[in-house]
Ligand SMILES: Cc1cc2nc3c(=O)[nH]c(=O)nc-3n(C[C@H](O)[C@H](O)[C@H](O)COP(=O)(O)OP(=O)(O)OC[C@H]3O[C@@H](n4cnc5c(N)ncnc54)[C@H](O)[C@@H]3O)c2cc1C
């Protein structure tokens with residue numbers, strides 16, 4: 001009766017995984033995607049280019065080798081935009097190829113164009129040649145993602161005043177830069193440009209940055225960034241950004257004016273729902289373009305699902321993929337286990353990187369959960385010394401009464417990989433004793449789990465001594 005069992009709008013992480021899941025369940029599946037955007041924001045302008053850029057910067061600046069070889073160590077003295085973009089373009093190209101191949105070998109049809117609702121089962125696809133193709137589907141997944149917010153008060157020109165998509169196309173590396181917004185995007189790019197030697201000023205209207213993370217780890221990150229000559233302006237709001245001959249001027253509500261070669265505006269993102277004609281399907285979006293869904297990712301029209309950034313927090317590639325898979329399974333009656341949430345890791349690819357899973361000290365204190373802290377510092381690990389990472393740390397939050405792990409927070413080399421050991425231990429419900437008794441490869445950073453676990457149990461034993 002319908003052309004497809006499942007039609008997915010958007011081929012970012014959420015859309016891709018929804019489509020592949022539908023196809024694996026034997027359903028006729030298609031994805032609609034705009035020209036030149038296969039893989040979504042994640043592959044083309046977001047996750048993959050920014051993480052590849054970071055890797056290129058780490059390699060070419062030699063920043064991670066400086067504890068060993070001295071502050072002046074560089075692999076390449078003059079790093080150009082070309083040096084950086086060559087690696088980025090190479091990885092983007094490969095990733096697009098992987099996605100194209102995965103979709104085609106799973107017989108997911110790709111329809112190129114802009115999708116909009118004609119009714120709740122019908123989509124019009126405006127194709128690049130100007131034609132409109134109309135297709136119908138039993139189930140529809142909206143995975144259209146977001147775009148950077150671009151307020152009128154900022155004179156974006158794509159050259160000196162840019163958003164986080166345009167930053168990838170800079171013609172030369174700026175010697176000074178203002179980053180507006182200390183969200184994850186702002187801080188990741190601030191740290192990358194600071195590592196390249198750009199003098200970075202971060203303006204953030206809140207009192208602190210990354211307020212969902214562990215306070216001690218954010219302090220450690222700020223210390224490292226200040227050491228790279230980053231200036232922070234907290235509790236300051238940007239009123240406007242002006243373009244002048246030879247540079248830019250960022251005007252703050254407090255009256256301060258900050259001159260810089262380049263401004264990157266990274267103060268939030270907007271759901272890409274404007275062009276979808278949602279009303280034709282009986283749907284609405286909020287002021288930030290987000291669509292509301294229930295725990296199964298169904299919108300208010302039950303056969304239409306929404307996943308990924310368009311449904312809001314946490315807006316990560318990692319979660320979007322899993323939401324996509326779950327939405328498709330739900331549509332076709334395939335069971336899924338549990339719900340996404342408590343054990344969702346967060347990885348922030350700053351230089352140095354941050355990662356955590358579970359709860360923070362502040363959250364536990366607020367909830368009156370008694371906990372003990374176990375800390376391991378990389379400078380006391382043989383692997384930390386070998387790598388030349390003296391600032392890294394791993395922190396375990398352990399329930400003071402039953403020994404279960406409540407949170408793991410990591411700062412430094414390998415943080416975003418290491419976190420998964422803690423995530424697995426927490427997911428299996430093991431206690432800190434598992435980490436105390438386990439033998440880890442030596443010398444590794446993973447050993448930090450055992451060191452931190454011993455630290456926590458030593459403190460817990462000290463309390464028990466008093467209690468008899
Ligand atoms: C700079 C940056 C760095 C990031 N780093 C990380 C990271 O390190 N780790 C992490 O987990 N996440 C990261 N993210 C977030 C991650 O990229 C997003 O969470 C993820 O891309 C969201 O996936 P999605 O499926 O919602 O769709 P998106 O990736 O946003 O893709 C949506 C797609 O839908 C298409 N589309 C929109 N409207 C239509 C329409 N009407 N018709 C047809 N197609 C349409 C768009 O062209 C786009 O290709 C980063 C984001 C940015 C911007």
Ligand SMILES: NC(=O)c1ccc[n+]([C@@H]2O[C@H](COP(=O)([O-])OP(=O)(O)OC[C@H]3O[C@@H](n4cnc5c(N)ncnc54)[C@H](O)[C@@H]3O)[C@@H](O)[C@H]2O)c1
Pocket residue numbers: 180181182183184185186188203204205206236237238239266267268269314315316347348349
């Ligand atoms: N490693 C990762 O997982 C990763 C990396 C990058 C992005 N992302 C995702 O992308 C999404 C978008 O990130 P983002 O950083 O753009 O958005 P955000 O909304 O998280 O941060 C924007 C920041 O800008 C501040 N701000 C807003 N207006 C301001 C003004 N006029 N002056 C000064 N400060 C202002 C806000 O207070 C906020 O702290 C996030 O949800 C994030 O999870 C994830």
